[in-house]
Amino acid sequence: MSEFLHQLASGLALGGVYAILALALVMIYQATQLVNFAQGEMAMFSTYFAWKLMDSGWPYWRAFAATVVVSFFGGLIIERVVVRPFAKAPVLASIIVFIGLVLIFNALAGWLYGYSIQEFESPFSGRPWFGNVYMSAHESGAVVVSLCVLALVYGFFRFTPLGLAMRAAAQNPTSSRLVGIRVGWMLAIGWGLAAAIGAVAGMMAAPIVYLDPNMMGGVLLYAFAGAVLGGIDNPFGAAFGGFAVGVLENLVGAYVVGDEVKLSVALAIIVGVLVWRPSGLFGRRLVARV
Amino acid sequence: MSGPILEVKNLAAFYGPIQALFGLDFEVEDGGVTALLGANGAGKTTALRALSGLVRREGEIRLRGMPIGALSTEAIARLGVAHVPDGRGTFTDLTVEENLRLGAYVRSERAEIRKDFDRVFSYFPRLAERRRQQAGTLSGGEQQMLAISRALLMRPSLLMLDEPSFGLAPLVVEEIFRILAAINRDEGVSMLIVEQNASLALDLADRAVLIETGRAAISGPSQALRADDAVRRAYLGY
Amino acid sequence: MTERNALGRVVTLAVFAGALAFPFLASGYRLYQGAQVLIDVIALLGLNLLTGFNGQISLGHGAFFAIGAYGAAILVVKLGLPYWLAIPIASAVCFGAGFLFGFPALRFGGLYLALATFALAVATPQLLSYNGFNAFTGGSQGLTLTRPGAPFGLLLSGDQWLYLFCLLWTAALYWAATNLVRGRVGRALIAIRDQPIAAESMGVNAALYKTTCFGVSALYAGVAGGLSAIVVGFVSPESFGLPLSLSFLVGIVVGGLASLGGALFGALFIEFVPNLAAQLSVNFGESAMALPGAIYGVLLILVMAVMPTGVAGAMRAALGFVRRNFAA
Numbered sequence: 001m002s003e004f005l006h007q008l009a010s011g012l013a014l015g016g017v018y019a020i021l022a023l024a025l026v027m028i029y030q031a032t033q034l035v036n037f038a039q040g041e042m043a044m045f046s047t048y049f050a051w052k053l054m055d056s057g058w059p060y061w062r063a064f065a066a067t068v069v070v071s072f073f074g075g076l077i078i079e080r081v082v083v084r085p086f087a088k089a090p091v092l093a094s095i096i097v098f099i100g101l102v103l104i105f106n107a108l109a110g111w112l113y114g115y116s117i118q119e120f121e122s123p124f125s126g127r128p129w130f131g132n133v134y135m136s137a138h139e140s141g142a143v144v145v146s147l148c149v150l151a152l153v154y155g156f157f158r159f160t161p162l163g164l165a166m167r168a169a170a171q172n173p174t175s176s177r178l179v180g181i182r183v184g185w186m187l188a189i190g191w192g193l194a195a196a197i198g199a200v201a202g203m204m205a206a207p208i209v210y211l212d213p214n215m216m217g218g219v220l221l222y223a224f225a226g227a228v229l230g231g232i233d234n235p236f237g238a239a240f241g242g243f244a245v246g247v248l249e250n251l252v253g254a255y256v257v258g259d260e261v262k263l264s265v266a267l268a269i270i271v272g273v274l275v276w277r278p279s280g281l282f283g284r285r286l287v288a289r290v
Numbered sequence: 291m292s293g294p295i296l297e298v299k300n301l302a303a304f305y306g307p308i309q310a311l312f313g314l315d316f317e318v319e320d321g322g323v324t325a326l327l328g329a330n331g332a333g334k335t336t337a338l339r340a341l342s343g344l345v346r347r348e349g350e351i352r353l354r355g356m357p358i359g360a361l362s363t364e365a366i367a368r369l370g371v372a373h374v375p376d377g378r379g380t381f382t383d384l385t386v387e388e389n390l391r392l393g394a395y396v397r398s399e400r401a402e403i404r405k406d407f408d409r410v411f412s413y414f415p416r417l418a419e420r421r422r423q424q425a426g427t428l429s430g431g432e433q434q435m436l437a438i439s440r441a442l443l444m445r446p447s448l449l450m451l452d453e454p455s456f457g458l459a460p461l462v463v464e465e466i467f468r469i470l471a472a473i474n475r476d477e478g479v480s481m482l483i484v485e486q487n488a489s490l491a492l493d494l495a496d497r498a499v500l501i502e503t504g505r506a507a508i509s510g511p512s513q514a515l516r517a518d519d520a521v522r523r524a525y526l527g528y
Numbered sequence: 529m530t531e532r533n534a535l536g537r538v539v540t541l542a543v544f545a546g547a548l549a550f551p552f553l554a555s556g557y558r559l560y561q562g563a564q565v566l567i568d569v570i571a572l573l574g575l576n577l578l579t580g581f582n583g584q585i586s587l588g589h590g591a592f593f594a595i596g597a598y599g600a601a602i603l604v605v606k607l608g609l610p611y612w613l614a615i616p617i618a619s620a621v622c623f624g625a626g627f628l629f630g631f632p633a634l635r636f637g638g639l640y641l642a643l644a645t646f647a648l649a650v651a652t653p654q655l656l657s658y659n660g661f662n663a664f665t666g667g668s669q670g671l672t673l674t675r676p677g678a679p680f681g682l683l684l685s686g687d688q689w690l691y692l693f694c695l696l697w698t699a700a701l702y703w704a705a706t707n708l709v710r711g712r713v714g715r716a717l718i719a720i721r722d723q724p725i726a727a728e729s730m731g732v733n734a735a736l737y738k739t740t741c742f743g744v745s746a747l748y749a750g751v752a753g754g755l756s757a758i759v760v761g762f763v764s765p766e767s768f769g770l771p772l773s774l775s776f777l778v779g780i781v782v783g784g785l786a787s788l789g790g791a792l793f794g795a796l797f798i799e800f801v802p803n804l805a806a807q808l809s810v811n812f813g814e815s816a817m818a819l820p821g822a823i824y825g826v827l828l829i830l831v832m833a834v835m836p837t838g839v840a841g842a843m844r845a846a847l848g849f850v851r852r853n854f855a856a
Contacts, residue, residue, distance in 0.1 A: 052568060179393055
């Protein structure tokens with residue numbers, strides 16, 4: 001039983017990472033109808049940036065904060081320079097652009113930092129919290145950080161004028177323009193935010209999956225699974241989905257099939273949910289007007 | 291009255307390669323109301339879209355003498371032009387309150403904004419009752435009230451309305467037009483109204499322009515258009 | 529025959545004539561690359577039918593390619609079938625797999641289908657190297673096939689014969705695809721892509737067309753995979769992962785969606801441009817190991833910026849420009 005609880009609890013740690021990434025994916029999807037396949041690689045690159053800072057002597061939290069800020073601006077710039085020009089092009093052209101971004105970030109990271117696996121420091125080390133036997137200190141910390149990020153994002157969108165404007169711009173760009181909202185900048189800020197929270201996800205994941213240019217591939221897939229499970233148009237459904245997938249992944253890996261085919265479990269989840277409920281657990285049923 | 295708040299000369303508008311307006315001329319007096327009339331497809335909605343920069347346009351458009359023909363939609367809105375589009379354009383997934391707050395998005399004077407909220411609720415008490423309701427669940431008439439209120443919260447100098455009577459019951463339409471007249475009279479908000487319901491529009495407006503396939507066929511004071519029998523019968527059908 | 533059709537046919541025949549002459553002009557590695565291009569053309573034709581003409585986005589066609597490759601390999605290595613029989617059988621299996629996958633696909637909208645097929649692509653190598661299937665798949669070691677020589681004593685080298693064998697399949701499948709697209713079926717597929725509800729209300733059985741299209745598209749990928757197994761002589765799990773599926777997608781977008789002729793450009797792009805990127809990166813010296821990917825990524829973005837509708841789209845636009853401004 002305690003083994004089960006242990007699997008459950010540590011599943012929550014990576015689940016928190018998936019939840020944050022799923023939220024980032026949904027944010028961009030809601031605003032642009034595009035899935036940012038490059039979200040994982042961007043997060044990986046941010047994590048390397050943090051690692052480099054700490055390697056040069058920066059204390060953890062200062063490196064963390066700097067990375068989040070730089071990632072925000074990085075995401076913003078990428079949206080304005082690389083993604084925006086394709087806003088009027090066919091959807092698949094944007095997908096090719098994202099594939100290009102994946103390749104570029106992956107290769108850049110390998111070139112700048114090498115391909116060997118690195119250890120990434122966790123701010124939560126030492127003894128497990130409250131002396132529990134189910135989660136390591138980092139795992140507990142990661143869950144708390146994830147929940148904080150989710151709460152902050154929720155608060156931002158729900159209670160601030162800028163958050164309201166961004167929601168409006170995502171739902172109805174034309175009406176937003178008519179009230180004076182600069183929709184283009186809202187999109188750019190959305191990308192910046194997604195990149196920033198992606199950076200947090202990467203920094204929480206790295207102590208667990210170790211730092212190398214390919215670390216986020218599997219993580220991104222699980223985040224997709226979570227977003228789909230929860231509903232790609234519902235941010236908090238997606239976050240819930242992320243946690244659920246994290247726990248499921250661990251339980252299935254431990255009790256059912258073993259680590260080798262865990263990724264196929266993600267496939268099974270995605271296809272299964274979509275067949276049963278195409279808009280995800282909490283997504284909106286889309287009714288098309290004829 | 292100090293001269294027109296809006297001057298439009300030679301307005302042309304394009305949907306891609308297709309031209310929809312061909313050299314339209316009209317004005318809105320400062321504090322006045324101008325009506326754009328015409329049959330379906332004549333180009334009335336296109337004219338408003340062109341003024342707001344939502345479609346490609348050419349020609350001279352001046353707001354209080356300042357050219358706005360090359361500005362983006364958001365820039366034009368920030369200059370005090372509030373456009374209530376056809377279909378209302380409400381943010382259906384947001385609450386009534388959030389829709390209104392978005393109207394005031396570009397403003398920062400909190401006290402004034404609160405006063406405007408009060409004023410708008412006094413015009414449309416039904417909106418106050420449904421403050422926290424999701425906008426998409428409101429009736430057609432209430433959504434129109436919401437759309438107009440959001441526009442008012444921009445404290446516009448020019449209010450442009452696209453078919454405010456569309457799809458609404460006659461009593462509701464009467465109420466809305468009564469309030470529009472009050473807004474124009476008491477607050478001096480200039481208006482440009484596109485309407486298929488010619489008699490309503492002519493009652494409210496002081497000037498009217500009849501648009502026919504993208505061109506101005508007749509324009510002048512609204513009494514003149516209303517009085518002209520031949521015009522009335524031929525173009526307005528009554 | 530309209531002027532455009534006549535020109536199109538002449539160009540197509542010229543291209544095939546050139547392809548036919550190729551094995552007698554080139555040899556060795558070039559010939560092998562030529563066969564790879566043909567294989568890619570077949571896969572791209574299939575994917576374009578599904579995504580370009582029918583609007584169903586598949587990011588997982590590498591999986592069907594893998595089924596074709598492993599299917600043919602298993603039939604040849606484990607069951608001793610001749611290669612020319614193994615390919616049709618394996619591709620029939622692919623058709624079945626694609627058709628079956630098409631059913632749940634009916635429920636998903638475009639984005640979800642893309643995600644589901646994306647997951648399929650990622651999961652394929654894991655499934656292929658799963659220990660439980662080792663008896664068939666050879667696990668992570670894969671399977672090796674002997675490369676066949678020319679039949680009937682024809683005076684051709686192994687490379688030449690294999691190239692021509694691929695060309696035979698390419699020509700047949702291209703001909704089949706053009707007939708499909710030009711006829712009633714093609715119009716139905718396009719109608720379903722653009723206005724599904726209107727199409728249904730006009731009596732088009734969208735579900736049948738969509739699942740069948742998935743099956744046909746998978747069949748093409750299966751033939752390509754089977755040919756690949758024979759030509760390369762080897763199958764192993766790593767070659768059938770996400771990068772393969774993504775390169776197919778790149779191929780149809782760069783070539784031109786809903787353009788069968790574009791498949792050739794797409795195939796040439798995905799076959800040669802990554803090598804080009806590698807060569808360019810050599811100029812950057814050490815640590816150049818990482819750069820080919822980055823250069824390829826930059827090239828992808830540039831190509832999309834210049835030609836968002838692919839090579840075929842750009843050529844169509846150019847032709848239209850010429851016609852509008854210079855035609856009599």
